[in-house]
Amino acid sequence: MSLSSVRVKKRVLVAMSGGVDSSVAAALLVDQGYEVIGATMQVWDYSQCDIDEGNGTCCSSLDVDDARAVADKIKIPFYVINCESKFKEKVIDPFVADYLKGQTPLPCVNCNTYLKFDHLIHKMRELDCDYLATGHYAQIETENEKSFIATSEDDWKDQTYFLFTTHSEIIPKLLFPIGHLKKPEVRRIAEEKGLVVAKKKDSTGICFVGNQGYGNFIESHVGSQVVAAQRGYFRRYPGGEVMGEHKGIHHYTYGQSRGFGLDHHEKMFVVKVDAQSRTVWLGDEVHLFGHDLQLRDMRLMDQLDENQVYTVKIRYQHKGAPAKIQKQGDGFKVSFLEKQRAITPGQAAVIYKDKKLVGGGWIVV
Amino acid sequence: MVSKTPMITTLDGVYLDHNATTPVDTSLYEFIPNWLSQFGNPSSIHQASRGPRTLIREARHHIAETLGVSPLEIVFNSGASEGNNSIIKSVWDRKGVERNEFICSSVEHPSVMKAMQAIQKKGAVIHWIPVNRDGELDMAFVQRVLSHKTALISVMSANNETGTLFPVAQLVPLARAAGALIHSDCVQVFGKQALNLKELGVDYATFSGHKFYALKGSGFMYLKKTAPFVSLIDGGAQERFRRGGTENTLGVAAMGHIVQKMKSINLTGVWADIQSHRDFFETEVRTHIPGVHVTAQKSPRLGNTSHVMIQGIDAETLLINLDLDGFFVSTGAACSSGNPEPSPVLLSMGFSRQEAQTSLRISLGWNSKRSDMERFVERLKDIVARLRQMKKEWDDVAL
Numbered sequence: 001m002s003l004s005s006v007r008v009k010k011r012v013l014v015a016m017s018g019g020v021d022s023s024v025a026a027a028l029l030v031d032q033g034y035e036v037i038g039a040t041m042q043v044w045d046y047s048q049c050d051i052d053e054g055n056g057t058c059c060s061s062l063d064v065d066d067a068r069a070v071a072d073k074i075k076i077p078f079y080v081i082n083c084e085s086k087f088k089e090k091v092i093d094p095f096v097a098d099y100l101k102g103q104t105p106l107p108c109v110n111c112n113t114y115l116k117f118d119h120l121i122h123k124m125r126e127l128d129c130d131y132l133a134t135g136h137y138a139q140i141e142t143e144n145e146k147s148f149i150a151t152s153e154d155d156w157k158d159q160t161y162f163l164f165t166t167h168s169e170i171i172p173k174l175l176f177p178i179g180h181l182k183k184p185e186v187r188r189i190a191e192e193k194g195l196v197v198a199k200k201k202d203s204t205g206i207c208f209v210g211n212q213g214y215g216n217f218i219e220s221h222v223g224s225q226v227v228a229a230q231r232g233y234f235r236r237y238p239g240g241e242v243m244g245e246h247k248g249i250h251h252y253t254y255g256q257s258r259g260f261g262l263d264h265h266e267k268m269f270v271v272k273v274d275a276q277s278r279t280v281w282l283g284d285e286v287h288l289f290g291h292d293l294q295l296r297d298m299r300l301m302d303q304l305d306e307n308q309v310y311t312v313k314i315r316y317q318h319k320g321a322p323a324k325i326q327k328q329g330d331g332f333k334v335s336f337l338e339k340q341r342a343i344t345p346g347q348a349a350v351i352y353k354d355k356k357l358v359g360g361g362w363i364v365v
Numbered sequence: 366m367v368s369k370t371p372m373i374t375t376l377d378g379v380y381l382d383h384n385a386t387t388p389v390d391t392s393l394y395e396f397i398p399n400w401l402s403q404f405g406n407p408s409s410i411h412q413a414s415r416g417p418r419t420l421i422r423e424a425r426h427h428i429a430e431t432l433g434v435s436p437l438e439i440v441f442n443s444g445a446s447e448g449n450n451s452i453i454k455s456v457w458d459r460k461g462v463e464r465n466e467f468i469c470s471s472v473e474h475p476s477v478m479k480a481m482q483a484i485q486k487k488g489a490v491i492h493w494i495p496v497n498r499d500g501e502l503d504m505a506f507v508q509r510v511l512s513h514k515t516a517l518i519s520v521m522s523a524n525n526e527t528g529t530l531f532p533v534a535q536l537v538p539l540a541r542a543a544g545a546l547i548h549s550d551c552v553q554v555f556g557k558q559a560l561n562l563k564e565l566g567v568d569y570a571t572f573s574g575h576k577f578y579a580l581k582g583s584g585f586m587y588l589k590k591t592a593p594f595v596s597l598i599d600g601g602a603q604e605r606f607r608r609g610g611t612e613n614t615l616g617v618a619a620m621g622h623i624v625q626k627m628k629s630i631n632l633t634g635v636w637a638d639i640q641s642h643r644d645f646f647e648t649e650v651r652t653h654i655p656g657v658h659v660t661a662q663k664s665p666r667l668g669n670t671s672h673v674m675i676q677g678i679d680a681e682t683l684l685i686n687l688d689l690d691g692f693f694v695s696t697g698a699a700c701s702s703g704n705p706e707p708s709p710v711l712l713s714m715g716f717s718r719q720e721a722q723t724s725l726r727i728s729l730g731w732n733s734k735r736s737d738m739e740r741f742v743e744r745l746k747d748i749v750a751r752l753r754q755m756k757k758e759w760d761d762v763a764l
Contacts, residue, residue: 037689079685122759126682126752127689 009035012175013124014133015116016040016070016078018063020197022135023070024186025177027193029133030074032177037127038071038078040064041115043087044208069196081123083115090114092208096221099214099250100230102275103346106162106316107206113165121170131175138163139179140171141356147171148301149357154182161316164350164360168301215251232278234260237271237287249273252280255288255342289339295332295349295361302358304351311352312336314343314363320352332361378691379737383576383730384525384553384670385695390578390731392626393619400618407612408601417614424621431624432570433561434587440604441617444584445552446476448571449519451586451597451608452548453480456517457489459593464516464545466490470502470531471713472524474550478709481519494520498715500529500661507539515545522560523553526710526726527661528670530554537566546592552576556627557636557667568592574620577627578731583616639729640668642738646727647671649742654749660711660724669729674716678723678752686748692741695726 012034014026029036042064064080071078091110098105116134124132137152137159149171152158166174178186190198209217219227230248235241244262246252251259256270260282271288272281293314304325311320312334323336334349343363350360380388400420405413407421421441429436442448453467461484469481471493481491492510495503502520511518518540523530533549540547548569554560556577562570569592574583588594588607600609650657656676675683680696687694696708707721727741 077689079688082681123682125755126679127685128751 007035009033010130011035011037011128012131012133013037013039013120013127013129015120015135016067017135017203018066018070018197019135019203020190020195020200021137021178021186023067023195023197024181024189024193025133025135026070026076027074027189027195028177029175030076034131036074036076037129038067038076039081039120039123040067040078041083041087041120042080043083043091043111043115066197066200073195074193081120083119086119087111087115087208092221095206096218098346099218100222100226100275101346102249102273104253104344105346106348107208108162109165109348112162117166117170117174121173124173131173132170133175133177135178136160136163136176137179137183138176138357139355140174140176143356150355151352151357152176152179157183160352160357161313161348161350161360164348164357165299166301171301215248218250219248230278232280234262234280234282237281237283243282246280249275249278249280254344285341288342290343291336291339293334293343293349294328294364295334296330296364298332298359298361300359302353302356304358308353309337310358311354313350313352314340315347325351331364376693378693379741381692381694381727381729381733381737381741383733384528384726384728386575386581387578387730388732389580389619390623390626393579393622396622397615397619400615403614403618407614408603417612420614420618420621421612424617424624427621427624427628428585431560431628432587433563435590437605438587438590440586440588440607441612442584442586442604442608443582443613444573444575445474445550445571446573447597448584448586449474449476449548449550450480452569452571452588452594453477453517453519454484454597455594456546456548457484457487458595460516460546461487461489464514466492466510466512466514467516468492468494468507468510468518468545470494470496470520472496472500472526472710473519473521474525474552477519477521477550489516490514496529496714499664500524500527500666500714501664502531504532504535507536511539511543511545513544515540515543517546517548519548519550521550521553523557523667523670524710525553526708527672527714528553528667528728529661530665530667533567534565541566553667556623556632557669559632562587574616574623577620577623579619579623580616583613583620585620635731636668639731639733642733642735643668643671643727643729645735646738646742647673649738650745653742653746660714669733670726671728672724672726674720674723675725675749676723677756678749680723680725682752683725683748686752687744690744690748692744695728696724 012029014022014029014036016022016026016038017040026036026038068078091107091114094110095105095107120132137154137157139150139152140147141150149160149163149166151160187198227248230250232246232249234243234246236243243264252270252273254270257267268282269285269288270280271283274281306324306326309322309324312323313320321336321338321340323334326333345363347363348360349363351358403416403420405417407414407418425436425439429439465488467481467484467489469477469491485491494506518536520531520533520536522533537547546568549567551560551570552573553576555572568589570587572585575581594607596607596609598609603609603612647659650673651659654675658674660672660674684694684696707718708724711721711724712718
């Protein structure tokens with residue numbers, strides 16, 4: 001970049017994880033004529049890791065190298081932005097605390113809320129950029145001159161579920177350059193452009209947990225005393241008979257049907273986790289189904305109409321089901337037209353009107 | 366496969382990071398192609414060894430002469446990180462049984478700090494000399510801990526981050542009186558001020574070629590004839606068994622060439638100019654940007670280095686903004702870029718993490734010009750004002 005150059009292009013900060021999606025997002029922005037600046041959020045102290053640790057997750061140190069290699073290839077400046085303390089405070093600590101409360105947390109939403117769409121929005125402004133771009137499978141559309149988030153063209157990869165906390169006022173500042181594409185097309189572009197990440201496998205699971213599993217991650221995070229205090233009994237739902245001891249409530253999630261270590265031949269499911277008594281309730285699948293759920297900390301990007309039937313997703317892989325939504329006390333109540341399986345506290349319920357993301361909240365019970 | 370379209374292009378901007386590394390002096394562009402044909406192994410018997418051996422011999426001679434020492438006392442290696450490791454571990458190896466205590470400043474380069482920590486695990490006792498907020502060494506501490514148990518004092522001649530000069534000359538007689546050895550990492554002073562190692566009287570000194578306009582991956586150690594030493598790298602008879610491995614002919618020849626060149630130019634005049642540009646920068650920022658602290662301003666410092674802390678400004682953000690505008694500076698030590706921890710040097714000096722995270726280092730070199738500094742100051746003023754305005758707006762919203 002020359003000192004004398006006058007800014008004619010719009011400047012974009014693109015969050016690059018080192019995966020194929022954000023790499024292609026960055027490359028497409030260059031093609032579209034933006035002045036593109038790549039950034040990776042460093043969320044973990046990799047200096048303490050073994051060389052192969054963290055590989056295959058979305059934010060390992062090797063991924064930072066990949067992001068840098070892509071940036072060099074497409075000839076854009078690239079920086080690593082340190083977010084370790086914020087990531088620990090806003091993502092990891094609440095994740096651990098939720099598990100210890102018998103919930104199944106969704107750390108990707110907190111990462112979007114507090115890091116990508118807060119910390120990076122600040123960085124975007126501080127670096128005098130016009131937009132912030134990410135490799136999310138989501139789209140920005142406009143209606144009556146108002147921008148909103150809409151689902152991706154790729155139903156399978158759609159990531160709007162993780163975006164329900166986005167503040168309306170920042171939506172006009174966002175770009176999702178691959179939201180109109182399907183994954184195979186994204187890979188094809190990566191290959192065509194010779195990006196090293198073209199064939200890299202998709203990240204799955206929680207980036208900071210890696211291969212060790214949630215239980216072990218939490219145990220290494222809080223220490224053996226806290227973990228020991230999480231132990232309790234499996235009880236049969238609804239009768240309450242004790243079926244055995246379990247190794248800590250943080251090892252179990254709603255709908256889980258394996259890993260109990262019980263000598264029991266009948267197929268059973270976790271239907272409830274009671275943090276106070278540290279009881280894990282096991283029962284028939286039928287007890288997993290429910291009509292209603294309560295939401296806390298609802299975020300809305302649009303007016304809510306209590307008479308309208310919306311589509312509500314209760315976990316990332318959920319197809320979405322029709323429901324009505326009403327204000328109830330401090331929170332909201334979601335009533336599905338048909339019973340839904342494994343409504344899990346700690347996960348989010350995300351509300352759509354057709355393709356439009358309307359908002360969402362955290363499932364309480 | 367070699368990339369057909371390398372991204373690397375000539376830098377278009379103002380380079381103000383000479384303490385991290387210097388540009389390769391353009392006079393080398395002319396010589397290196399000739400040296401490339403001197404491919405022979407300097408240890409061979411046949412004629413192909415003569416050219417490279419001559420280049421190395423001459424370089425050793427020039428360097429030794431400049432430093433006032435014998436050519437035999439110069440050992441070529443890959444740079445000061447290797448040199449620092451070699452010396453500290455050697456002294457532990459050869460002296461550790463009778464003397465197991467080491468004294469070292471708390472603001473040394475990581476290659477000294479880590480080597481000290483490595484021998485600490487093997488039983489050495491390390492006394493870290495404290496520094497104050499002006500970067501001055503606590504000499505009383507040295508006198509207190511120095512004893513017949515002390516094997517080595519290791520203190521850098523100048524600090525890479527703040528530019529502070531350390532009184533190595535005063536430490537030498539102290540070490541001598543206690544029968545201890547003394548080493549100085551001279552990376553940052555070499556080529557910036559006159560250095561006569563014989564007069565200074567140290568037992569060991571370390572240097573890196575890429576800090577004085579030669580090539581990366583080349584450096585040398587000064588090992589006084591009487592100083593105990595064991596090679597870190599066992600191998601052939603190169604460097605009289607003090608450093609195994611076939612010599613880096615190009616790197617060595619380049620260092621010799623630059624050292625010769627330095628004799629032919631008026632270095633005092635060059636550095637006086639550089640210091641005047643540095644002082645201009647400091648006066649300007651202190652006049653025009655409120656809340657600027659110049660680190661160790663009252664202490665003896667290298668004339669090319671300015672370390673400032675700009676209140677309320679996140680240095681990482683500032684550095685990226687400057688980079689995007691074509692000004693290449695640093696937040697501190699180059700080795701720790703990407704490392705979220707604030708500079709250990711600043712923490713050792715007693716600054717808070719918050720203060721340390723607002724720090725910016727500029728380091729000038731032979732090619733730095735007054736006009737560059739003028740443009741840099743202008744840009745810095747604008748960016749700081751914009752970031753502060755933005756922060757104020759956010760703080761107002763938060764309230």
